[in-house]
Amino acid sequence: VNRLNDWVPNVRAAAEARLSEMCARLDRGLLARCIEYLWRFDEYGRASSAGREIVAGLIDDDATAAAVREWVLQKSDDRSLRLAQHLLRSPALDDLLIGLATRHKHPRLRALAAKAALEGVFSWRSRTAQKRSISVAFDRAAMALSLLKDRSADVQHHALQHLSQNLQDRAALDHILKRYLLHPRQKLSETAQWRLGKLGVDWLA
Numbered sequence: 001v002n003r004l005n006d007w008v009p010n011v012r013a014a015a016e017a018r019l020s021e022m023c024a025r026l027d028r029g030l031l032a033r034c035i036e037y038l039w040r041f042d043e044y045g046r047a048s049s050a051g052r053e054i055v056a057g058l059i060d061d062d063a064t065a066a067a068v069r070e071w072v073l074q075k076s077d078d079r080s081l082r083l084a085q086h087l088l089r090s091p092a093l094d095d096l097l098i099g100l101a102t103r104h105k106h107p108r109l110r111a112l113a114a115k116a117a118l119e120g121v122f123s124w125r126s127r128t129a130q131k132r133s134i135s136v137a138f139d140r141a142a143m144a145l146s147l148l149k150d151r152s153a154d155v156q157h158h159a160l161q162h163l164s165q166n167l168q169d170r171a172a173l174d175h176i177l178k179r180y181l182l183h184p185r186q187k188l189s190e191t192a193q194w195r196l197g198k199l200g201v202d203w204l205a
Contacts, residue, residue, distance in 0.1 A: 001015075001019065001037070001038070001041065001055065003015035004016060004019065004041075004044075004047045004048075004051035004054070004055065005041075005044040005045075005046045005047045005051070006046065007046065012046070012047070012048060012051060013048075015051070016048070016050050016051050016054060019051075019054050020054055023054065023057065023058065026058070028061065028063035028064045028066075028067045029067050031058055031061075031064045031067070032064060032067035032068045032070075032071055033071075035059070035064070035068050035083070036082070036083075036086075038055055038058060038059050039059065039086060041055045042055075042056075065092065068083060068087065068092075069087070069092065069093065069096070071083060072084050072087065072093065072096075072100070072109075073096065073099075073100075073104075076104070076105035076106045077106070078106075080104075080106055080109060081106055081108050081109045081112065084100070084109055084112060084113070085112065085124070088112070088116055088122045088124075089122070089124055089130075089132065090132075091134075093113075094134055094135070094136050095136070097113050097116060097117040097134070097136055098113075098117060098136070098138060098143065100112075100113035101113035101114040101117050101143070101147065101155070102143070102146065102147070102150075107150075107151065107152035107154065107155065108152075108154065110150065110152060110155050111152055111154035111155045111157075111158060114147055114150075114155050114158045114159065115158045116134055117134065117136065117138075117140070117143065118140055118143065118144055118147075118158055118159065118161075118162040119134075119158075119162075120133060120134050120135075120140075121133055121134060122134060140162060140166070141162075141163065141166060141167055143159075144158075144159040144160075144162040144163045144166075144167075145159070145163070146159075147159035148160065148163075148176070153185040153187075153188060156185075156188060157185075157187050157188055157191065160176070160177075160180060160188060160191050160192070161191060163176060164177065164191060164192075164195040165195075170199075173195075173199075174196070174199070174201065177192040177195055177196050177201075178192070178196070178203070179192075180192035181193060181196075181203055
């Protein structure tokens, strides 16, 4: 793959021919293990359109995509978080979001999935700020209530933000917010204080 971006046109052409011949036999698990390199390939300036099409075909292959998703699901390392951050730019993980938010072992990945699922949108920055809608249908309020029990303060924060803006049961909301008034994590206590203030509750009384 690296030779697809070689300085010498004949070397690039030879690499294209060889990789085209090998594509069907390549181990998709191996491709998944170097997928970040393939994702960045389009940034390389010397590759031809034919070379870029070959790499795009490897990335878009169903078996490769399945192997990358499986890594995100099964691994609890920081690489799984980085893969999820990239995959969320497309619908590739939309059907897994609830499970990732509630059951993944990596707390930052749970927080990432929880934020995307509860907000119904995923935002990222490449050259410019971008975002896409997430159209998975589920009971967001019920999920947020469940996520308040998560061990991660970041997950709880996304849940508390969602409930503070969307929970219609005022008595239940007041009860939840008051529980967080003195939380040791500042962003949780400040969210509770801000929302109670907006609701006209004198939480200092």
